[in-house]
Amino acid sequence: MSIDMAQFHQVFFEESFEGLDIMETGLLNLDMGDVDAEDINTIFRAAHSIKGGSGTFGFTAVSDFTHVMETLLDEMRDGRRQVTQPAVDVLLGSVDCLKEMLAAIQDEQEVDVARVAEYKKALEIELNGRELEEVVTNEASKLSTIESDKVDNGNNIWRIAFSPHTNLLKTGNDPVRMFRELASLGKLTTTVDFQGVPDFYDLDPEECHLSWNLELVGDVSESDISDVFDWVEDECDMAIQLITDPVENDNSTFTEEQSIEVVPTKEVKTEPANKEISPTVAKPSKKAAAKTSSSIRVDTGKIDTLINMVGELVITQSMLSLVGEQFEMNKLDQLKNGLSQLDRHTRELQESVMNIRMLPISFVFSRFPRLVHDLSSKLDKKIELVMVGEHTEVDKTVVELLSDPLVHLVRNSLDHGIEMPADRMAAGKPETGTITLEAYHRGGNIVIEVKDDGKGLNKDVLRAKAIEKGLIDEDANLTDKQTYELIFMAGFSTAEKLTDVSGRGVGMDVVRRNIQSLGGNIEIISELGKGSTIAIHLPLTLAIMDGQSIAVGDERFIIPLGSIIESINIKESMINRVAGRGETFRLRDEYLPIVRMHEIFDVKTAQATKLTDGLVVVVDGQGMRCGLFIDDLLGQQQVVIKSLEANYRKVEGVSGATILGDGSVALILDIPGLVRLSNQ
Amino acid sequence: MAEKAENIEAELTEEKKLENLVQFLSFTLGDEEYGVDILRVQEIRSWEPVSRIPNVPSYEKGVVNLRGAIVPIIDLRERFGLGHLEYSPLTVVVVLQTLTELGQARTMGVVVDSVSDVIDVDKKTIQDAPNFGTKVSTEFINGLASVKDRMVMLLDVGKLLKIDTLDDEDENT
16 A cells, blocks of 8 residues: 655644744743743644654654754653753754755755754753763663763664564555665664464465564664664564674663763754655655645634625525515515515625635734844843734735834844843843734724834934935934834844844835735834834735725726825816816815826716716825825625736736626725826 | 558558647738647637727727636737738637747737638648748748648737737837
């Protein structure tokens, strides 16, 4: 029976990455003074499943590596080992290393063997440091382990007598597979013993009557061999015997110095890992296409709601068709009832479907504890990260596009915002700085705030810097808000010296552009000496928006509701014509340009060509206001945004399209684009 | 025996022929007959009103809703400079599909006078498009095939669907 294991790889990777996240969070949450055994247990379990999974799929490099981590965690769990900061740091590093290994295997690329070996060594030093102490206290019990470790570097000959019980095959174990695994450890010679095999007529092909004598030559430890037989321990009789040069064995008294040597010799063990990786790597990358499909994890609750909705819909539908079959006028009320039910259910269904795309913002937030942990130790700052509202939900696309800008902002707060502990003390602030990440809904938007209690933005410094860089004039008159916004200009950096954390001045302008491309905006509130807050406002979803449909001639367009300020009927007295081209109208002491939709989009069927006949919708697009001259306002509705570019191309003045109730397509207007277009 | 051998031989040559055969969907524009690779044809629909796109060439008729996707409709007659024909319920839209360089599927509808046939063309008999004086610019023509004494111009769907992006580049420069 051969199953294509590759089909499960994706699941394995997903689960492993999830496991790694759990480990990371767990490790970061460990409180050095008072360690909760359950926390360690959680980390251990995650490591254990990764080890198990990688073993099953033959990613031996990963399982070997995880094995060492697991041993360390196991001892922590049993209380045999103190949880120390260095140990946790080593484990965190190993989590990163594992992540890289898995990612490399997933992309079918070369695993960075040197890096893996480095981390493995660090882990083993951590692990064996303890062994030394125990050797002293409990020498006798440790002798055997050391002995087997000790001889690691030589070419040992192991003799293994392996006689499985008859039901071995029924439990799904295959001796041949185990032998193959053994063969990967060293040179294997097998001798099979048929004596137990019964007569042909009595033979049950599902029973195993064979036994083997195996001889393995290689630098293998006893534990490596017993690992292979781990699964069948209870289903066989087995003896592992070492036949090797007697010199080593004679060394019966172990002193402390000798056991120290254990540490470097262990390194040798990484070599087989090296060899074993290559076959995985060599696989041709046929599955490249399959990997690009992105998936989404959905809360079962949401799916249940969806199924309920569909159930309701089906009931309504059957009720309506019943009414329809024998329709009489006295059933009109029933029909109306049914239709309104149908309407309600469809809307709810739409909402729950959209809900599936919503992910909690914690998907983005979860990476920050690690980032803050690493950076604060690098910068010698003491920083506490507080996260509020991680369960706030946002559209998947927003979540994905949000993470880079947020990383930037948090790094900036860490680097520029929070002062060094000494400076903080001097300023009368607590030594530990606080960075708060907060997410909440406000109206149809999600607001994400990055708040720090650091030194805040210094307006004078900002100003001086901007003048120095030639970004503003020396006598420019800026409001506070405008001054703060200087940091969003390209080529602006206030850090006195560049660090590898931040300060290259390429960040904030990109951050702002990214946020704006998502249809959001970003604002800064800051108080010198008290800290600053950067707030990002984003639409909840990019797929649906509130729109106002308008008519120009017999064509329909959608204006994003958010950009409409008001609509008015204008009077002749309000209109000003500017030197033959361009028209403006006065609205409460402000002169706004008029964009005639029927001219700009060349609609020949337009009813209103005189400004006083139609309607003017005052819109605001990225700070530019203008009046759109249209025939009529139709109605407000939620529209699903569809891309025009998928099959067509970008069209000036149009940001997308949507499908109206009657199945026809309406274009969604791009207000800033229209303003640009009308200026041409 | 001999007969059997002959049969086998006949079958073999038949198979060989099949290997070289490519199927094209042929359609007419005015008096001219065109063909597109049938594997590029997604479906054939009747003409339905489109939503006009402002400020584009007149042969780009607009977009329609094709089961939730926004699909542009191009009038091939106008594109090839063959004049405009009034649309009737019998006007046919052939929905074509191609992959872009980025590996994304692009769908587009082309308006033609009528769909005539599915033709089998032996790859070897396809002639290169000569630089002759048709009204059609030869850039979209992959080759010529003659089917039952009629000449069919085989169109390169990839190039046809790329019209948009090409125009787009022009606009940008």
